[in-house]
Amino acid sequence: MKYWSYLAAKLMAAVALAFWLHRCVQFAFPIPPKNRYGYRPSLFLQDMGFTFAILGVWLVATGLFALVIWDQRRRCRTCLRRLRMPITLGSWSNMMMFGRPQTAWICPYGHGTLKRDDVQLDVQLGAFSTSSWEPHGDDIWKELESCGSREK
């Protein structure tokens, strides 16, 4: 819940910033006079400077949303800290035997691990389809003991 609330807060901040930029561009350009039919024509697609300024606002807003999503994907689901220590799992040369290579990031406080496939299938299947979050238990010694029992 904390993870999704943080994403919603960042998205709302990005929307507010984009809306503020849009309003700044609207105030920067003069209001056109009424035409003979009694209404004010829109500046968009009529005034080149205004149209390019709106294009710039749209590009900045798109970049903000992409930055918010990119940053959120690399955060711990429990404590919201940035995930660290990326390691590569698997092997490209033995991909058919052991599966696709992955990159794993861990929370510095041990809350979990994010694994993401290095094969770029996410372009076709969606960005969230190839990454998985695995929460760790509270007792690190229990996990270490289970690792030792697997080797026997």
Ligand SMILES: [Zn+2]
């Ligand atoms: Zn954490």
